[in-house]
Amino acid sequence: MDLAEMIKILDRQLTTEGRTIHVDKAKEHMRIEQRTSGQGVSLSLSELLRRYHEDGEEALNQTILAIDRGLHAMASAPHLKGKESKIFPVIRSASFPDHTSDGRRLITSAHTAETKIFYALDLGDACRLIDDQFLDQEGLDEQSLIELASFNLSALPIKIKKDVVKNNTFYFIHTNDGFDASRILNRKLVSDMQAKAHGDLTVAIPHQDVLIFGDVVNPEGYDILAQMTMKFYTSGTIRITMLPFIIEKGKLEPIFIMANKRPMPGKSKR
Template sequence: MNSKKMVELMKEKLRNEPFTYHYDRKKDTLRIEDPNVEKGVTISIPNLIAKCEEKKEKALEEFVYYIKESLYAMKENHELSGKEKRIFPVIRSTSFPIETSDGIPLIYDEHTAETRIFYALDLGKTYRLIDKHLLEKEQWSPQHLKEMALFNLRSLETVIKEDHVAGNDFYFIRSNDGYDASRILNESLLQQFQKKITGDMVVAVPHQDVLIIADIQNETGYDVLAQLTMSFFASGRVPITALSFIYENNELEPIFILAHNRKKQD
């Protein structure tokens, strides 16, 4: 499927919604806005096509759902007070925008060379990233927001599935609550794994709905992890990074995994 057909398909799926559309041929992106609030979301068409080729109709349904919920959420005037327990950190790639479409700075912290930490108000089916204006409205400091979000993150239930390949152990955290990748910020969780891991502890957040922790014992383990992260990265609705991270001395360092070798990123 080419970009033109995908744009028309998206418009058809959203035909009953009062949205406007702008296709940028140069960037190959589709901007979808709600004229009632003059805000919107931008979709990478090649990314959407790739996901549809892999997940077929399900991928398109997920994107349509994400668009509708995101634009509906933009209509509401949100407050943080009284909703403190619904504030969480979210991990995004360093290419993710650091301001809203209106030019308002989002609240974020640096994390690794590949990732940043943003903060979100959970709205149930979707969430709103917290920006400078919203924080100033509540008269909260960024540090207060961060401490609150990390506390809430630690309170979430953690669902872990295991797999074992060629002497290597792989742990998948997929609780389906929208904050699986965020659990990479839970230091106590990482340290618990570190105590039982006997090989190299490698961590990956290919998209927002999975955290992979691996006990790598041999080169085959690195090859398997590279394939896993790339597969998850390509299929995730909100991809983050296909790189993995060595966890040593309570620090995360990105690594490249290439042809039976691992190299730390410069």
């Protein structure tokens, strides 16, 4: 498949009444918008084509589905009242826009230099990020929103898969509910992982649908962590960061996997 063929597929699958699609072939960029509100989704065509050639048709289908669900969520008029239990924090990259295309400020909290916390209403097939106007309209203040989101997150089920590679133990949370990455904000989960770690406790947040803890006990473990994080990052629909972190005293510090497979900063406990 070439770029022109992919544009035709996207246009056919995403064109509906009430939407407009703009293609900038020179920049290999597509913008799909709701006509009435101007809200929409921007897409790098060259990046999607690369993922198609690496991961096959499934990568293209997943992207189309995610865009379609997101646009339907934008077109709906949800309310927070009666849906308080559906409010959650979501992790995004630090470069993720903190304003909507029409200038509304999205509610955010600080997290790390690489990541930010946003707040979303879970609509089932999609999430709506909560902005200041929506919050005022619903009569809820920011602090109450943050507290509700934190409480709801702590109630989400946690299913962990474990894998041991060269004596390093990796734990995967991958439920695909849209809040896997957000579970790094669950303090009890982090505390429990620290209690069982024998080496450095690391964590990777490559995209929104996976969270990886690593109990790294030898230099090879850092090389495995770096490769694993990159692989998940390149396969994610909503990417967050390819940089893993070390957890010390409950805080996340970025680590850089050097050529000698030693992290900087961070030190082994063994």
